[in-house]
Amino acid sequence: MILKPDAMAHSKPHLASAEQQETLGFAPTLSDNWHSEAIELLGEKVSESRALRVAMDACMKCGACTDKCHYFLGTDDPNNMPVARQDLMRSVYQRHYTFTGKYLPWLVGAKELDEDMLDRWYTYFHQCSQCRRCSVYCPVGIDTSEVSMAGRDILASIGMGQKYVNQIIGKVNSKGNNLGLPGPALADTLLGLEEDVLEETGLPVRFPLDDSSAELLLVAPSADFFAEPHVDGLIGYAKVLHQAGISWTLSTHASEAANFGLFVGSEPHTKTMASRIRDAALQLGVKRLVFGECGHAWRVAQNFLPDWVDLDFLDAAYPRPQHIAEVTHELWKTGRIQFDPSKNAERTVTFHDSCNVARATTLGNTRNGHFTVPRDLLKASCDNFVEMSRATTHQSTFCCGGGGGLLTDELLELRIKGATPRMNALAQVVKEHQVTHMVAMCAICKSQFSTVFPEFDLSFDAVLSLHQVLGDALVMGSVR
Amino acid sequence: MTSAAEHFLLVDEVSLATDEEGYLLRRTDWSRDVAVTMAALDQVELTDSHWEVIQLLQEYYDNYEIAPAIRILTKAVGKKLGKDKANSRYLYQLYPQGPAKQACRYAGLPKPTGCV
Numbered sequence: 335m336i337l338k339p340d341a342m343a344h345s346k347p348h349l350a351s352a353e354q355q356e357t358l359g360f361a362p363t364l365s366d367n368w369h370s371e372a373i374e375l376l377g378e379k380v381s382e383s384r385a386l387r388v389a390m391d392a393c394m395k396c397g398a399c400t401d402k403c404h405y406f407l408g409t410d411d412p413n414n415m416p417v418a419r420q421d422l423m424r425s426v427y428q429r430h431y432t433f434t435g436k437y438l439p440w441l442v443g444a445k446e447l448d449e450d451m452l453d454r455w456y457t458y459f460h461q462c463s464q465c466r467r468c469s470v471y472c473p474v475g476i477d478t479s480e481v482s483m484a485g486r487d488i489l490a491s492i493g494m495g496q497k498y499v500n501q502i503i504g505k506v507n508s509k510g511n512n513l514g515l516p517g518p519a520l521a522d523t524l525l526g527l528e529e530d531v532l533e534e535t536g537l538p539v540r541f542p543l544d545d546s547s548a549e550l551l552l553v554a555p556s557a558d559f560f561a562e563p564h565v566d567g568l569i570g571y572a573k574v575l576h577q578a579g580i581s582w583t584l585s586t587h588a589s590e591a592a593n594f595g596l597f598v599g600s601e602p603h604t605k606t607m608a609s610r611i612r613d614a615a616l617q618l619g620v621k622r623l624v625f626g627e628c629g630h631a632w633r634v635a636q637n638f639l640p641d642w643v644d645l646d647f648l649d650a651a652y653p654r655p656q657h658i659a660e661v662t663h664e665l666w667k668t669g670r671i672q673f674d675p676s677k678n679a680e681r682t683v684t685f686h687d688s689c690n691v692a693r694a695t696t697l698g699n700t701r702n703g704h705f706t707v708p709r710d711l712l713k714a715s716c717d718n719f720v721e722m723s724r725a726t727t728h729q730s731t732f733c734c735g736g737g738g739g740l741l742t743d744e745l746l747e748l749r750i751k752g753a754t755p756r757m758n759a760l761a762q763v764v765k766e767h768q769v770t771h772m773v774a775m776c777a778i779c780k781s782q783f784s785t786v787f788p789e790f791d792l793s794f795d796a797v798l799s800l801h802q803v804l805g806d807a808l809v810m811g812s813v814r
Numbered sequence: 815m816t817s818a819a820e821h822f823l824l825v826d827e828v829s830l831a832t833d834e835e836g837y838l839l840r841r842t843d844w845s846r847d848v849a850v851t852m853a854a855l856d857q858v859e860l861t862d863s864h865w866e867v868i869q870l871l872q873e874y875y876d877n878y879e880i881a882p883a884i885r886i887l888t889k890a891v892g893k894k895l896g897k898d899k900a901n902s903r904y905l906y907q908l909y910p911q912g913p914a915k916q917a918c919r920y921a922g923l924p925k926p927t928g929c930v
Contacts, residue, residue: 497834498927501927502927505928511928512927512928512929513926513927513930514880514927515880516878516879516880518878519878519879519880519882522878522886523882523883523885526883526886526889527885530885530889555929556928556929557928557930559883560883560884560914560926560928560930561883561914561929561930562884562885562902564930565883565884565885592928592929628929741929743835743915777929778929780929781930794902794906795902
């Protein structure tokens with residue numbers, strides 16, 4: 335490999351407008367004091383976060399992370415080596431907060447946060463999808479996502495937020511979801527799905543909205559209402575819940591599982607959005623709270639939500655909150671639903687572990703459940719299941735290339751290049767085992783793959799939702 | 815890094831404000847010539863089939879303040895143009911950059927946001 339320094343220096347997302355900044359309580363543009371504001375925020379962040387302190391203090395430049403980032407592997411730009419990305423912040427931290435950095439900056443490579451460095455922060459902190467693959471290989475456990483999240487929060491706070499992410503947080507706060515899908519449109523969309531499934535199965539499978547008699551609130555990523563293959567996953571959830579006889583509902587107020595506050599590293603925004611979900615559950619009086627197929631939503635739901643808000647009103651007999659894959663797995667294991675794999679006979683599938691599920695959460699309350707639960711279900715519903723290279727799955731999974739708030743069109747070049755490591759592994763099983771579809775359980779992964787697949791000679795629809803495969807094989811009718 | 819005000823589309827010598835990605839900022843600026851101009855810049859010639867989709871998007875947006883979900887769009891296309899066209903493969907043939915985004919742009923509607 336020939337390194338290409340600064341090969342991706344041109345790749346950066348659109349800046350948020352002054353209005354999009356102010357809506358979220360961020361400075362509209364850079365003020366005259368941006369430098370001191372940024373340095374002060376950096377100091378606060380490092381003192382408040384042990385993870386960030388480790389990133390600033392513990393790197394010994396061993397090199398283990400250098401070839402682990404999909405964006406580095408796809409772009410050859412050494413600025414995308416995790417250690418280099420961390421150094422953007424570390425060098426400034428050293429300059430202002432360590433003795434040697436203050437007085438002998440040349441000795442430790444300490445650097446000033448000047449305009450050029452600020453531009454590099456904006457550029458390269460937006461070439462990290464916060465997938466945490468590098469942290470798996472770091473002997474001291476440095477997590478680059480902590481660095482890029484802190485960096486983006488500082489940038490947003492001083493007046494350099496990112497348009498795509500800001501816009502979406504604003505829409506969740508005003509409309510309840512990333513799309514800005516108003517309640518009547520959501521209701522109309524769900525009615526349409528009821529018609530479709532009735533036509534397909536002859537069964538009155540419902541997609542209830544704001545039903546206060548329901549036992550279970552399902553919070554799906556709003557892409558599940560809008561896009562393909564996401565919507566086929568939503569249909570799968572509905573079929574499973576119908577067949578199991580569980581009364582459930584969606585919510586207008588909490589019509590979004592995703593939480594882009596995480597991508598900016600903004601705890602206040604992440605909390606505000608997460609609280610909508612708890613408020614909806616409380617208002618509807620449900621006993622169970624279940625999340626749909628969205629990777630980082632599950633990270634927020636499982637890792638942070640129970641610490642931030644009181645979920646004691648939910649039934650303690652079930653995980654609080656729970657993932658839809660756990661619900662389906664439990665129903666299948668206990669014989670309340672069955673699959674007929676012959677329905678998927680035309681498909682040969684492989685499974686893409688989504689980074690937030692694989693490296694930040696668990697499923698099914700068992701060790702490695704986050705790997706075995708989706709695979710158990712896939713194998714039960716499809717006879718032709720093939721694994722991709724083990725170096726690219728489970729804990730070592732490669733990001734789809736569009737995670738962490740980078741799923742925006744102006745970053746398409748980065749997204750295609752960053753998808754390359756995953757696509758190489760997929761190409762191998764397509765060639766050797768005639769894999770027809772890759773299955774994912776994350777809205778971002780699904781959109782990213784359907785966008786980049788044509789660049790790799792695959793059809794946009796060769797990516798499937800996990801619950802699409804399960805729903806297609808589900809034995810429906812009066813078998814219960 | 816540029817701000818939105820610097821972007822525009824020139825249609826019949828009138829400059830119309832757009833965002834960085836070429837979506838009209840004001841829907842009232844839309845005319846058929848806007849769609850034709852945008853398509854020409856993408857080297858696309860708009861056929862009746864393209865116009866059907868644009869019209870469906872606009873009608874739905876007038877009612878619901880958002881572009882229709884893909885299932886609603888494919889179903890509506892199927893009703894107008896025949897069942898064999900009621901699928902996203904057909905829409906991707908017309909709008910290879912993705913039916914939701916490219917067709918919304920030509921229709922003068924805002925870009926759908928989120929994980930789509």
